[in-house]
Amino acid sequence: MRLSKFFLPTLKETPAEAQIASHRLMLRAGMVRQQSAGIYAWLPLGLRVLNKVANIVREEQNRAGINEILMPTLQSADLWRESGRYDDYGQEMLRITDRHKREMLYGPTNEEMVTDIFRTYVRSYKQLPVNLYHIQWKFRDEVRPRFGVMRGREFLMKDAYSFDLDKESAVKSYNNHFVAYLRTYQRMGLKAIPMKADTGPIGGDHSHEFIVLAETGESQVFCDKAWVETDVLENPLVKEKDLQPFVDWATGMYAATEEKHDPANCPVPAENLVTARGIEVGHIFYFGTKYSEPMKAAVTAPGSETVTVHMGSYGIGVSRLLGAIIEASHDDAGIIWPESVAPFKIGLINMKVGDATCDAAAEDLYAKFEAAGVEVLLDDRDERAGVKFADMDLIGLPWQVVIGPRGIANGMVEVKNRKTGEKREVTVAQALAELSA
Incomplete structure (x- = not known):
């Protein structure tokens, strides 16, 4: 969605x-x-x-x-x-x-x-x-x-x-x-x-x-x-x-x-x-x-x-x-929703809507999560980063995947666990594999 x-x-x-x-x-x-x-x-x-x-x-x-x-x-x-x-x-x-x-x-x-x-x-x-x-x-x-x-x-x-x-x-x-x-x-x-x-x-x-x-x-x-x-x-x-x-x-x-x-x-x-x-x-x-x-x-x-x-x-x-x-x-x-009842498993955040590289990466990862049967909410709004992060924390999806211009240039995204607050930089492939399991 x-x-x-x-x-x-x-x-x-x-x-x-x-x-x-x-x-x-x-x-x-x-x-x-x-x-x-x-x-x-x-x-x-x-x-x-x-x-x-x-x-x-x-x-x-x-x-x-x-x-x-x-x-x-x-x-x-x-x-x-x-x-x-x-x-x-x-x-x-x-x-x-x-x-x-x-x-x-x-x-x-x-x-x-x-x-x-x-x-x-x-x-x-x-x-x-x-x-x-x-x-x-x-x-x-x-x-x-x-x-x-x-x-x-x-x-x-x-x-x-x-x-x-x-x-x-x-x-x-x-x-x-x-x-x-x-x-x-x-x-x-x-x-x-x-x-x-x-x-x-x-x-x-x-x-x-x-x-x-x-x-x-x-x-x-x-x-x-x-x-x-x-x-x-x-x-x-x-x-x-x-x-x-x-x-x-x-x-x-x-x-x-x-x-x-x-x-x-x-x-x-x-x-x-x-x-x-x-x-x-x-x-x-x-x-x-x-x-x-x-x-x-x-x-x-x-x-x-x-x-x-x-x-x-x-x-x-x-x-x-x-x-x-x-x-x-x-x-x-x-x-902080438990995964079993969360409205979506993942909040996928495009940090720079309008940037060709970020848009392409977000669309690609979104399509692959969907194809894997993972419920994902793509934040494709043209909004400030602070608004996007605040909304994702507020609605409490178990995982956040953040796509930004600096990280994606190196093939990396940030994955955040909403419950623990832990953040990790991982490859796109790793994010897809771990969160589709």
Whole structure:
């Protein structure tokens, strides 16, 4: 992509409404624009990252054997009355009446709708387990939306749902999702820690939330330093068919939010206890028959009796994850994207547009990166060097390749690693080989 043709409305000044780093940098980098309180338009740079994040979530859900569907944003109020949640959910639910006076709502979550889909088609225990997910926009009318995409009213969410014959089987589905979440966050360059959690309006009696450590996190957390210093997915228990021992081991490593941490009775020695800030990026629940019983979602069991199925739900805030990644990975100059979610891998900077040698080298290297399948953003603008460097640091692409008249005359370019700040002069061929790998 050529920057001269790419819509990238960067800002030099920080908008007054931006209170945290991710909100500030997403606005300055031209990723989003606020349309009303807690509702954002996603601009080209932001949408590229949003799609990368969603694709990683999708790939790990598919890897875990979960089937993708797509449910609508609008739901019938009658479904929510069946479960008993329509009047209980509160003012966060946006209620709508259509032209035929039918009561509808903009879905904040999808337990009722997916249960209706399940009960329509599944009749026998032989069809179980059933695991379904979708990635869809949600709306919750927050009383005070703030912090940009971290706490907006409209947000993109992956929500999955499991249906099993009994609690034992349902816990196996829960464990499967638990491990899928750890893999998902790891691929995004995040260290996510599962913590026992309250179930809130979703319901149920078994729940974990996943917390990403970041200096600007919204809550104080305490955990065993093993969470920070080890790759838990390298534990051999992950490879076992039965994931329960791994989940027991993982949740057995101490982790607690500030309100649940008891310093006097903490099981972790002081020298092994990490105190940090954290951001919630996912929440999983097992809630048994909370929805299936009132909505009559049942199957015929092996003994021919009718059994109400056990359910779980599993949410990841896809759009919220962008804010969490930035909070965990930025500096004073801007964003530092992990390669897996970066909008482009390379920022190719032509330092002297109009110079025949620089133009030819930039075009040649750009074409070769593209041919190698590398996503590259060519800064071909007729701008000052300082502007180009500042914009590249701001948008946070993992690598910068700088073509200047002095270096290219000797067949050399400068390669900068955005994360470390390291700069090296290498040959054009070497830059192409290393960054195309």
